[in-house]
Amino acid sequence: MDGVPEPHTGWTFLTNHARVLAAIADNHSARIRDIAAHCRLTERAVQKIIADLEQDGYLSHTREGRTNTYRIDPAKRLRHPAEAGLGVTVASLLSLLVQDEADRDTAPASGGRSHATA
Numbered sequence: 001m002d003g004v005p006e007p008h009t010g011w012t013f014l015t016n017h018a019r020v021l022a023a024i025a026d027n028h029s030a031r032i033r034d035i036a037a038h039c040r041l042t043e044r045a046v047q048k049i050i051a052d053l054e055q056d057g058y059l060s061h062t063r064e065g066r067t068n069t070y071r072i073d074p075a076k077r078l079r080h081p082a083e084a085g086l087g088v089t090v091a092s093l094l095s096l097l098v099q100d101e102a103d104r105d106t107a108p109a110s111g112g113r114s115h116a117t118a
Contacts, residue, residue: 016039025094026098032050060073074091077090
C-alpha cells in the first residue's frame with residue numbers, strides 16, 4: 001500500500017508517542033503527513049497520538065489557515081510512575097531527543113541530536 005511505512009520488527013527504546021512529540025518539538029508547524037513519514041507511522045496513527053497528547057495536556061494546537069501550530073507544555077511531568085516520582089518533565093526528555101534550533105547550522109551531517117527547547 002502506497003504511503004504506509006514498512007513495519008518495524010523488534011523492540012525500540014522510545015514509544016511512538018515520544019517520537020511524535022520529538023518531531024513536533026523539532027518543527028511546531030509540521031504537517032501530520034510529514035510527522036508520519038519522519039516517525040515511520042501512518043497518518044492515522046499520528047492523528048491518534050496527537051489526540052492522546054492533547055487530551056492529557058502535553059500538547060495543544062492553534063489553527064492558522066490550513067496549518068496547525070503546536071505548543072508543547074515543557075513543564076508537564078511524564079506519565080509513568082517511575083518517571084513521575086523523579087519529577088522528569090517533557091522538557092528534560094526532549095532535551096535528549098531534539099536538536100536545538102541554534103545547533104542546526106553547526107551540527108554535523110551525521111544527524112546527531114543534542115538538546116531541545118519546547
